[in-house]
Amino acid sequence: MQQTQEDAVPIIDMAPFLETNCNEVISAKRKVVLQELRNACEEWGFFTVINHGLNLQFLEKALKVSEDFFGLPVEEKLKVKPAPGSTPYPAGFNNENRTQGIHDRKELLYFFLDDSSTDVSQQRYSMYNVWPENPPHFRSVINEFTRHAEGTSKMLLRALSESLGLPSNLIYDLSQENINMFLMNYYPPSGLEGHTQGLGHHKDGGILTMVAQNNVAGYQLLKGDKWITIEPLEGALVCNIGDTLQVWTNGRYKSVMHRVCNHKDHKRFSLAFMPTPSASAQIAPLSNFTSDIGNFPKYRTFEYMEYLKLRFKNKLLAPNAKDIGIDDFRICA
Numbered sequence: 001m002q003q004t005q006e007d008a009v010p011i012i013d014m015a016p017f018l019e020t021n022c023n024e025v026i027s028a029k030r031k032v033v034l035q036e037l038r039n040a041c042e043e044w045g046f047f048t049v050i051n052h053g054l055n056l057q058f059l060e061k062a063l064k065v066s067e068d069f070f071g072l073p074v075e076e077k078l079k080v081k082p083a084p085g086s087t088p089y090p091a092g093f094n095n096e097n098r099t100q101g102i103h104d105r106k107e108l109l110y111f112f113l114d115d116s117s118t119d120v121s122q123q124r125y126s127m128y129n130v131w132p133e134n135p136p137h138f139r140s141v142i143n144e145f146t147r148h149a150e151g152t153s154k155m156l157l158r159a160l161s162e163s164l165g166l167p168s169n170l171i172y173d174l175s176q177e178n179i180n181m182f183l184m185n186y187y188p189p190s191g192l193e194g195h196t197q198g199l200g201h202h203k204d205g206g207i208l209t210m211v212a213q214n215n216v217a218g219y220q221l222l223k224g225d226k227w228i229t230i231e232p233l234e235g236a237l238v239c240n241i242g243d244t245l246q247v248w249t250n251g252r253y254k255s256v257m258h259r260v261c262n263h264k265d266h267k268r269f270s271l272a273f274m275p276t277p278s279a280s281a282q283i284a285p286l287s288n289f290t291s292d293i294g295n296f297p298k299y300r301t302f303e304y305m306e307y308l309k310l311r312f313k314n315k316l317l318a319p320n321a322k323d324i325g326i327d328d329f330r331i332c333a
């Protein structure tokens, strides 16, 4: 069934933000984009970007190399299972993920990007990365992809800052202490009619999530009480606001529930790039959205690790139990 504009995630053309010389015409175009971003983040918590600056050939190559990896026999894939001590997220291959006690029909390969921090006392999550030996060019293709994905995510974080009326670098600077997580997902065909749980419903914890997907539908978000499928659009990136940005903006930008269904007949692949606070980061609503404008903070200050630990409990909850999430950090009025 064709989607109408009302039930389709907004598509935003970021081309004006790729221009290096910002003249009056570009500046006017940027303002229009910022308004579109604001509307999308307030109403949907999701938006799809085109002309995002991430080279489409790198994107295609990364999707292909993930297809090649996930096509290997499971014994080969298990060679890159997480190393002991690899927490809070276990880097490596995982085919046993659960949401609310229910097995997700998916396989995952997880990495941390090398952080650029010079503070040696800070934990470097990337030391836990385990790289497959097959396909042989896997590591170089993924490094090329993630380097460029990081550039696109910086551009988007700047635009998000501006869309909130903040200095361009503010959100990016706040996330200086951040880590970039990169998830490669494979959702096998279910062979079944109707919904199957590829990835159970959840909200993302970080700042922003950017998802590239192959041409197989299955990604859905909850709007009101309706699950809406985000139709794949070649070369586009689907973005959503994470809980951290919801807290920083004191609830103005929304982190929205989403899930993945397996396709009956086709394999679905996705690549998710997530700038995320490091475990030791202190998260609190920014004064720009609280005291500066006479509003009370809706969330208490917390250490990101405290939140991560709580989130992990969701995996073990009984089906249909209330999710543990960012609402547990709300300050009651």
Ligand SMILES: O=C(O)CCC(=O)C(=O)O
Pocket: 183, 185, 199, 204, 211, 213, 219, 258, 259, 260, 270, 271, 272
């Ligand atoms: O696979 C996808 O398209 C989305 C994955 C996702 O929601 C996640 O990893 O948090």
Ligand SMILES: [Fe+2]
Pocket: 202, 203, 204, 209, 258
């Ligand atoms: Fe997600």
